[in-house]
Amino acid sequence: MWRSVARRSSQVRRLLSTSAPPAGPLATVPAPCIVQKRGNDILNDPWYNKDTAFPLTERDRLGLRGLLPPRVMSFEQQYERFINSYRSLEKNTRGEPDSIVALAKWRILNRLHDRNETLYFRVLIDNIKDLAPVIYTPTVGLVCENYSGLFRRPRGMYFTAKDKGEMMSMIYNWPQEKVDMIVVTDGSRILGLGDLGVQGIGIPIGKLDLYVAAAGINPQKVLPVIIDVGTNNEKLLEDNLYLGLRQPRLEGEEYMAVVDEFMEAVHARWPQAVVQFEDFQMKWAFETLERYRNRFCMFNDDVQGTAGVALAGLLGAVRAQGRPLHDFTSQKIVVAGAGSAGIGVLSMAKQEMSRMLAKTGEEGHNQFWVLDKNGLITKDRKDLDPAVANFARGHGPNEIPDLHEGASLVEVVRKVKPHVLLGLSGVGGIFNEEVLKAMKESDSPRPAIFAMSNPTTKAECTPEDVFKHVGENAIFASGSPFSNVSLGNGKTGYANQANNMYLFPGIGLGALLSGARHISDDMLQAGAECLASYITDDEIQKGILFPEVSSIRHITARVGAAVVRAAVAEDLAEGCRTVGPKELGSMSEVLYYAEINFTFV
Numbered sequence: 001m002w003r004s005v006a007r008r009s010s011q012v013r014r015l016l017s018t019s020a021p022p023a024g025p026l027a028t029v030p031a032p033c034i035v036q037k038r039g040n041d042i043l044n045d046p047w048y049n050k051d052t053a054f055p056l057t058e059r060d061r062l063g064l065r066g067l068l069p070p071r072v073m074s075f076e077q078q079y080e081r082f083i084n085s086y087r088s089l090e091k092n093t094r095g096e097p098d099s100i101v102a103l104a105k106w107r108i109l110n111r112l113h114d115r116n117e118t119l120y121f122r123v124l125i126d127n128i129k130d131l132a133p134v135i136y137t138p139t140v141g142l143v144c145e146n147y148s149g150l151f152r153r154p155r156g157m158y159f160t161a162k163d164k165g166e167m168m169s170m171i172y173n174w175p176q177e178k179v180d181m182i183v184v185t186d187g188s189r190i191l192g193l194g195d196l197g198v199q200g201i202g203i204p205i206g207k208l209d210l211y212v213a214a215a216g217i218n219p220q221k222v223l224p225v226i227i228d229v230g231t232n233n234e235k236l237l238e239d240n241l242y243l244g245l246r247q248p249r250l251e252g253e254e255y256m257a258v259v260d261e262f263m264e265a266v267h268a269r270w271p272q273a274v275v276q277f278e279d280f281q282m283k284w285a286f287e288t289l290e291r292y293r294n295r296f297c298m299f300n301d302d303v304q305g306t307a308g309v310a311l312a313g314l315l316g317a318v319r320a321q322g323r324p325l326h327d328f329t330s331q332k333i334v335v336a337g338a339g340s341a342g343i344g345v346l347s348m349a350k351q352e353m354s355r356m357l358a359k360t361g362e363e364g365h366n367q368f369w370v371l372d373k374n375g376l377i378t379k380d381r382k383d384l385d386p387a388v389a390n391f392a393r394g395h396g397p398n399e400i401p402d403l404h405e406g407a408s409l410v411e412v413v414r415k416v417k418p419h420v421l422l423g424l425s426g427v428g429g430i431f432n433e434e435v436l437k438a439m440k441e442s443d444s445p446r447p448a449i450f451a452m453s454n455p456t457t458k459a460e461c462t463p464e465d466v467f468k469h470v471g472e473n474a475i476f477a478s479g480s481p482f483s484n485v486s487l488g489n490g491k492t493g494y495a496n497q498a499n500n501m502y503l504f505p506g507i508g509l510g511a512l513l514s515g516a517r518h519i520s521d522d523m524l525q526a527g528a529e530c531l532a533s534y535i536t537d538d539e540i541q542k543g544i545l546f547p548e549v550s551s552i553r554h555i556t557a558r559v560g561a562a563v564v565r566a567a568v569a570e571d572l573a574e575g576c577r578t579v580g581p582k583e584l585g586s587m588s589e590v591l592y593y594a595e596i597n598f599t600f601v
């Protein structure tokens with residue numbers, strides 16, 4: 001077994017980028033890779049460019065003599081130079097508005113990304129806690145809003161409604177032979193910022209940066225994609241600088257035909273690639289998931305990744321109350337937001353409750369109260385989406401009297417006294433003082449408030465509000481990062497980050513390494529349970545429900561291994577490269593981690 005791991009790992013290493021320094025505990029110096037390019041073509045290719053770090057022998061061999069300043073810098077010197085520039089920028093922009101600072105930081109990182117990916121990812125991996133909010137949520141939202149103005153160089157692929165019939169050949173325009181991970185959006189629901197058309201490409205770029213930094217996917221094998229079918233955003237349609245198709249969004253069969261053609265093209269060229277759907281508006285998020293999940297190795301991160309992260313948080317909230325996990329089945333949960341994320345969370349939580357109840361043979365009740373922009377959803381609601389109807393309140397003996405159709409959030413919280421209040425509404429500040437004070441009367445000794453909407457401006461509340469109005473016993477988590485709150489007497493109110501970034505890189509990695517035909521509910525469940533059990537009881541007691549962003553590589557390796565094991569157990573794993581399904585099946589947990597560590601750049 002060790003021999004086969006070593007054989008495979010050396011292959012994996014050979015497939016990795018030219019010059020990345022060793023990062024995983026088991027990684028060794030990568031073997032040189034063969035580059036066809038020479039001269040300026042190398043300097044202009046961020047995958048291969050080393051800037052001033054090309055040694056003289058390589059300068060000769062690659063036709064670079066005279067094209068670079070004479071002094072050869074080491075990678076470490078380049079690294080230090082970049083970090084110094086970044087720190088100066090932080091110093092020089094102190095006191096400027098947050099958005100100016102955030103965009104300035106994004107620009108300097110983006111320039112490095114476009115110039116020298118090896119250095120970019122080293123910097124990102126080493127400083128993930130500081131830099132994740134710049135290349136990912138929340139700054140990525142600001143970048144998408146301003147993408148047409150910020151645009152300097154293309155990144156990823158742009159498929160549009162005008163490319164109908166051409167996609168099968170277009171896909172071969174991508175210069176890399178092999179692609180492992182694709183993140184695709186149609187730009188229709190970018191974070192809580194709505195329809196941003198082609199500008200939504202910033203989201204796949206940010207998510208794939210995390211795939212490289214957290215899951216160790218080779219940066220040459222990731223592909224960010226936007227499917228531009230138009231936009232219904234009037235402001236963008238009227239903007240002369242807007243870079244997307246200036247037409248209303250395609251709908252119905254016309255829309256589906258474009259996405260179908262894209263999926264067929266991807267599958268034809270890279271049958272093993274994992275495709276992550278991201279930030280599609282609700283109707284297309286569900287429709288595409290149902291349509292493709294058994295045909296392709298794909299998942300929808302907003303529906304399924306978010307659900308797993310929220311479930312881990314919900315189980316953590318039960319532990320924080322000092323109760324056994326089985327008590328999850330009797331937690332009362334109010335959810336504000338019945339969109340793709342809200343319904344994804346509810347479905348997975350319901351599934352988990354059913355699993356737990358099945359073990360003891362008990363009968364369950366509807367533990368959820370769901371609100372959308374029109375208030376509480378009941379069976380009296382007209383034209384109820386079937387996905388939402390499963391959670392609508394009825395009129396039976398288990399119902400709370402007087403909670404009528406369309407009841408307001410504060411009414412619902414006052415009457416239900418929920419253990420958990422969870423927001424996936426995309427509306428900032430709706431967990432206002434009145435609502436939070438009502439949460440003080442929660443039936444839980446540790447009321448949990450999850451303000452999961454992104455970016456920061458759309459968070460349903462802040463941690464300061466929660467610890468002030470609900471009390472020190474409260475538990476807080478948000479989608480975008482917030483700072484911890486000092487509660488006085490040396491105590492800390494923890495601002496957990498409940499973001500799907502704790503799961504999606506591990507789901508993609510596990511799917512890829514197992515060579516799963518598709519991504520099953522059990523694989524997703526395994527990832528969520530792994531995240532839930534990652535936090536110790538001591539941490540939970542302090543109100544810590546999620547790991548620090550700085551441990552994202554570690555958690556991703558564990559989630560990845562859990563997903564591989566689940567794929568093997570379900571007989572969905574077909575193996576990856578030289579590791580066949582049989583070998584995967586007989587590998588120990590340690591070897592899974594070893595395998596996963598080898599993929600780190």
Ligand SMILES: NC(=O)c1ccc[n+]([C@@H]2O[C@H](COP(=O)([O-])OP(=O)(O)OC[C@H]3O[C@@H](n4cnc5c(N)ncnc54)[C@H](O)[C@@H]3O)[C@@H](O)[C@H]2O)c1
Nearest residue numbers: 191192337338339340341372373425426453454479499500
């Ligand atoms: N933290 C994470 O990991 C994570 C993951 C996915 C989505 N999100 C965030 O969740 C938000 C929603 O995403 P989505 O895909 O479900 O969007 P969506 O547009 O599909 O759904 C939004 C839902 O919120 C409801 N809503 C609007 N105003 C409301 C109000 N005042 N009270 C209660 N409900 C209200 C809408 O009716 C709709 O049901 C976005 O901000 C997104 O960034 C966060």
Ligand SMILES: O=C(O)C[C@H](O)C(=O)O
Nearest residue numbers: 137191279302454499500
């Ligand atoms: O992108 C994020 O930060 C999380 C999530 O996928 C979202 O859509 O908000």
Ligand SMILES: [Mg+2]
Nearest residue numbers: 278279301302
């Ligand atoms: Mg998303």
